[in-house]
Amino acid sequence: MAEAVLITTDDLEPAVRLRAAFEAQQLRVELLAPGESLSDALAEPVLVVITGGLRERRARALITAARERGRLPVIGLTEPTEPTGRDICRQLGLSECFPKPIEADEVALVGKRLVQREELREITGIVGDTEAMEEVLERIVQIAPVNSTALILGESGTGKELVARGIHALSPRRHRPFIAVNVAALPDTLLESELFGHEKGSFTGATDRRKGFFELANGGTIFLDELGEMPAGTQTKLLRVLEEREFRRVGGEESIRVDVRVVAATNRDLRDQVQLGHFRRDLYHRLNVLRIDLPPLRARREDIQRLIDRFIQQFSAEHDRSFVGIDPQxxxxxxxxxxxxxxxxxxxxxxxxxxxxPGRVIRPEDIPADVRYRRRDSLLPVPVTPQPQVSSGAAQLNSGASQLNGGGSFLPAAPSPEMEFILRTLFDLRVDMEDLRREFEVYRSRQHEGGSIPSGPLPFGGYQPIPIGLPVAVETVPHEPEPPPREEGTIVFRPGMTITQMEREAITAALLHSRGNRRRAAEMLGMGERTLYRKLKEYGIEE
Ligand SMILES: Nc1ncnc2c1ncn2[C@@H]1O[C@H](COP(=O)(O)OP(=O)(O)OP(=O)(O)O)[C@@H](O)[C@H]1O
Structure with missing residues (x-):
């Protein structure tokens, strides 16, 4: 079935002008006569425009029907006498409102963007209804049709590659290749030849002439992920491609011209990299023309439930499990x-x-301990022995801090002020002891190395105590004990840990030990750099 914008004819004059404006935007239009509903339309609606009577029954029915179809956007035209604005618009369940008299071209432009946003969600699978994500989607829609370089910034795992794919998918280049290159995953020695190709015999092992990613992406888009890791020599060559649209293969003389759109991404602060002299200032300015900042997930917690629902659906189908959802706790x-x-x-x-x-619903006990223990708003790292009967004296102490759920396990709730005071004091004490112990170890290791022993007080202040209120947990659920704190370079085995968890620990410890140097960490672990890189992503390990 063809797709179309449905425009109601409640107010015929703007409806006719809007039809012309939407058609000028290459969108098909179908007019919906009074009394007709969405299901009377011949085309599949991609947008509904209600031209009048927004508070009447028919408009309400159309809005409800649009909602039932998932994410079908609805625009409403308000009368000059009616209140308007974002809040009114939301109250009415509309995506956008325009007061009459309208500027038809403006409404059509906004309407087209709403259609493209939904198309984008569908193509890329991007989930997110928070204002921050709506802004990201809007930026993609704006940036996609032009040819300029785009820069995507955001922490690891925030969806930078999805956004890059979205930019390509909505651009006129969408029928040409999209090539994603992870700059950090390629050893420096190989990066240039992978990007720009090489001539036969240009280095040991170059047995044939080979095209690089830039040539392969000709006419399309190249996505350079982790650009902050690019070595200086390659940065210079990239700048030349951006400015002159040409480059030479490694070991080659001939200049090759390409028409490639560059979309770059990084989780590093490129301005800092420029200040430190690690990243070319001119390249930074060349790339920073159109920019999208992706918010971390903790800054858009309202999206978490939608993401969980989507992933449950996706993985239940993939693994042939009949999951129905997640328990509220x-x-x-x-x-x-x-x-x-x-x-x-x-x-x-x-x-x-x-x-x-084991069940069909994700329950608190199905969540791995490390996630449960690092809860944002939990209070303490003190395990409290679970009390099977709430009537005992110990349970009374506990009762302010927990409640019994239907399944019989204790769930954290706000502790009483006395309880909180006691537990916080214990926690402070623990932090102080931890600081003392670490300071003492530094002192002792200096002594060991034969360095001068400070005669004054011990060098306090080198460590940041953990601020109160940060992710520490009062754990009242009768499961795993609290994991002991990790020391730099130490892997702690806890009964119940799986090989995967051990591997995660080992990788984290190796990175700490090598001060973030992936190559050294990979050597220590006896794995390839690429494998390490893949595992960092898989486990969501931040460096
Ligand atoms: N908003 C989102 N909706 C649905 N899935 C998402 C969203 N954001 C990220 N993902 C999923 O999370 C995973 C990581 O996303 P992606 O690779 O795009 O992140 P990234 O920022 O490029 O990470 P890195 O910096 O480590 O390369 C992918 O499986 C992606 O599909």
Whole structure:
């Protein structure tokens, strides 16, 4: 069935002008006569425009029917005498409102963008209804049709590649190749030849002439992920491609011209990299023309439930499991968690729970301990022994901090002020002890290295105590004990840990030990750099 914008004829004059304006935007239009509903339309609606009587029964029925169809956007035209504005618009369940008399071209432009936003969600699978994500989608729609370079900034796992794919998919280049290159995953020695190709014999192993990604992407888009990791020599060559649209293959003399749109992304602060002299200032300015900032997941917690629903649906189908959803308490734990690995971490977690959870609903006990223990708003790292009967003396102490759920396990609730005071004091004490212990170890290791022993007081101040109110947990659920704090370069085995969890620990420890140097970390772990890179992504490990 063809797709069309449905315009009601409640007010015929603007309806006719809007039809012409939408058609000028290459969108088909169908007029909906008074009394006709969405199901009377011959075409599949992609947008509904209600030209009058917004508070009347028919308009309300159309809005409800649009909602029932998922995400069908609705624009409403308000009378000059009617109140208008974003709040009114939301109250009425409309995507956008325009007061009469309207500027038909403006309404059609906004309408087209709404249609494209939904198209974008469908093509890329981007989930997010928060204002921050709506803005991101709007930016993609604006940026897509032009040819300029685009820069996407955001923490790892926030969806930068999805956005880059969205820009390509809505652009006139969409029928040409989209090539994604992860700059950090390629060793420096190979990067240039992978990007720009090489001539036969240009280096050991170059047995043939080979085209690089820029040539392969000709006419399309190249996505350079983790651009902040690009070595200086390659940055210079990239700048030349951006400015002159040409380059030479490694070991080649001939200049090759290409028509490639560059979309770059990084999770590093490129301005800092410029200040530190690690990134070319001119390249930064060349790239920073059109920019999209992706918010971390913890800054848009309202999207978490939608993402979980989407991933449960997706992975239940993929793994042939009949999952129906998530228990409200489990959902709250996931909403409260800080998601350092962002959407990727959430996606991986939901997949593992869909595969491993015994029931058809994700329950709090299906959530791995490390996620439950790092809850944003929990209070303390003190495990409280669970009390099976709430009537005992110990349980009374506990009762302010927990409530019994239907399944018989204790769930954290706000502790009483006395309880909170006691637990906070214990926590402070623990932090102080931890600081003392670390300071003492530094002192002792200096002594060991034969360095001068400070005669004054011990060098306090080198460590940041953990601020109160940060992710620490009062754990009253009768499960795993609280994991002991990690020391730099130490892997702690806890009973119940899986090989995967051990591997995650080992990778984190190796990175700490190598101060973030991936190559050294990979060597220590006896794995290839690419494998390490893949695992960092898989486990959502932040460096
Ligand atoms: N808004 C979103 N809706 C649905 N899925 C998402 C969203 N954001 C990210 N994802 C999913 O999370 C995973 C990571 O996304 P993506 O690779 O685009 O992140 P990234 O920011 O490019 O990460 P990195 O910086 O590590 O390369 C992918 O599986 C992607 O499909």
């Amino acid at each position: 489990a959902l709250q734990i996931l909403i409260d968690y800080d998601w350092p690995g962002n959407v990727r971490e959430l996606r991986n977690l939901v997949e593992s729970m869909v595969v491993l959870a």
